[in-house]
Amino acid sequence: SQQGEEDPQALSIQEGENATMNCSYKTSINNLQWYRQNSGRGLVHLILIRSNEREKHSGRLRVTLDTSKKSSSLLITASRAADTASYFCATDPNAGGTSYGKLTFGQGTILTVHP
């Protein structure tokens, strides 16, 4: 079963605008991660936020985590055409120890940035 639900499924914006993607999950987690996938390629890790963190920044990326609502958001500021890709959230479940890399992925958001 899919732990993460992402919203929206698709997002189309103009270059320079901000893009916000949301992720909800069901069980307690060690951390939540965001990945990017260009068309026809493998997934690339973007950012990881731990369960005791509320916000994290990396370059033009800003991630928030609300464990009480079991939700996260990814904000990409000043988007570029090169940001066009699919974005996935993935949860690392809290099973009393390490999850051994058994992440549970959401269905993804397809972001299109028009030049």
Next chain:
Amino acid sequence: NAGVTQTPKFQVLKTGQSMTLQCAQDMNHEYMSWYRQDPGMGLRLIHYSVGAGITDQGEVPNGYNVSRSTTEDFPLRLLSAAPSQTSVYFCASRDRGGPDTGELFFGEGSRLTVL
């Protein structure tokens, strides 16, 4: 560093045929996993391994076999291919780390079509 290498990139099989998807990583990662990606369903975990000689099932293991004889290699075997196994398969690895880490490194994917 090559990272995670998957072969073949593309494969067409007939129903009932068997084949092996190869995965190798050169980062000395202990944890390796196989996911399948289907449209609208994100990634689902097939099998994973926490070290040489140790494997376990993920969410969708039926019809697949794995073994881990070395740290570097984690092949995925399709025993008797079915059209439902048409998918894109991704191999991933990560370092042991702790519960606060856990970035997965992905291969470029193997695109399998079963006729």
